[in-house]
Amino acid sequence: MARRAVRPTKAEPVRPAARARASPREVLARLKAAIPEPRCELDHRTPWELLIATILSAQSTDRTVNAVTPVLFERWPTPEALAAAPPAEVERVVHRTGFFRSKTKAIQAASAKIARDFGGEVPRTMEEMLALPGVARKTANVVLGTAYGIAEGIIVDTHAMRVAQRLGLTAQRDPARIEDDLRAAFPRREWIALGHRLVLHGRYVCLARAPRCERCPLNEICSSAELPPHDTWRARARWEREVVESRGAAAAATERPKEAANAAPGARRGRAQRAQRKPMP
Ligand code: SF4
Numbered sequence: 001m002a003r004r005a006v007r008p009t010k011a012e013p014v015r016p017a018a019r020a021r022a023s024p025r026e027v028l029a030r031l032k033a034a035i036p037e038p039r040c041e042l043d044h045r046t047p048w049e050l051l052i053a054t055i056l057s058a059q060s061t062d063r064t065v066n067a068v069t070p071v072l073f074e075r076w077p078t079p080e081a082l083a084a085a086p087p088a089e090v091e092r093v094v095h096r097t098g099f100f101r102s103k104t105k106a107i108q109a110a111s112a113k114i115a116r117d118f119g120g121e122v123p124r125t126m127e128e129m130l131a132l133p134g135v136a137r138k139t140a141n142v143v144l145g146t147a148y149g150i151a152e153g154i155i156v157d158t159h160a161m162r163v164a165q166r167l168g169l170t171a172q173r174d175p176a177r178i179e180d181d182l183r184a185a186f187p188r189r190e191w192i193a194l195g196h197r198l199v200l201h202g203r204y205v206c207l208a209r210a211p212r213c214e215r216c217p218l219n220e221i222c223s224s225a226e227l228p229p230h231d232t233w234r235a236r237a238r239w240e241r242e243v244v245e246s247r248g249a250a251a252a253a254t255e256r257p258k259e260a261a262n263a264a265p266g267a268r269r270g271r272a273q274r275a276q277r278k279p280m281p
Contacts, residue, residue: 019166022168022223027218028186030218031201034241035241040196042054042057042062044069047143047148050143051110054142057097058099060098075089079114090104105134126144138157153191154198155195155199156175157199158202161178163201168222206218212251213227215236217240219236
């Protein structure tokens with residue numbers, strides 16, 4: 001009888017030691033050159049607005065959230081106002097971001113707790129943040145780091161997770177364990193910016209389905225690279241900087257055609273590695 005493959009649980013490492021670990025120092029140096037001014041791409045004016053936008057961004061895009069939040073904050077500009085709003089009206093406004101019922105519940109409950117227990121101010125500790133409905137470590141790290149400059153941890157969203165795994169910085173699947181590995185590998189003073197850099201690098205270069213390896217400034221130090229590097233790493237870092245600063249618009253204009261990239265020497269190595277790659281959660 002054929003044996004069934006045993007699938008790892010979420011908490012188990014993914015193929016431990018399958019990928020050589022890139023030097024954290026070198027990763028940092030190259031990411032800093034490529035993304036000198038990392039930022040959060042969710043529009044906000046206050047820590048509370050950032051919190052609400054981050055909750056809404058789950059399973060959505062920052063672009064969609066940025067289209068929705070101006071209307072939301074225009075109608076309900078404070079935690080008190082949003083908490084007291086009719087849920088059906090809030091649902092209508094946030095509908096485009098997906099999971100609108102559960103998101104409405106979460107943003108109204110979090111706002112109510114902020115109004116009731118924290119005098120209308122988003123709290124400044126991880127423990128208090130995690131006590132807010134709809135808030136897990138990723139959201140807490142986004143708000144504490146971006147809005148308050150408090151380095152409690154490192155943002156690990158789906159992009160940061162993918163980049164960290166491909167670079168061999170972690171063999172874990174669970175976001176909390178991935179964050180532990182990253183916190184151990186990088187100095188605390190880098191945590192806030194590093195989180196944003198990993199997110200932006202994953203969003204614009206280390207794409208889930210077709211990573212732009214030939215243009216990636218980390219290519220030579222990445223054991224998951226699917227194509228040989230194009231030009232020097234500093235030239236690639238300049239390209240990534242343009243792409244990130246244009247929110248992706250520069251990529252289409254400067255990318256080599258896909259067919260040319262696939263025909264490049266080493267493409268076979270990439271295809272073989274791609275075939276082994278597991279889909280990301
Ligand atoms: S070389 Fe490719 S897989 Fe490695 S970090 Fe860059 S884009 Fe991602």
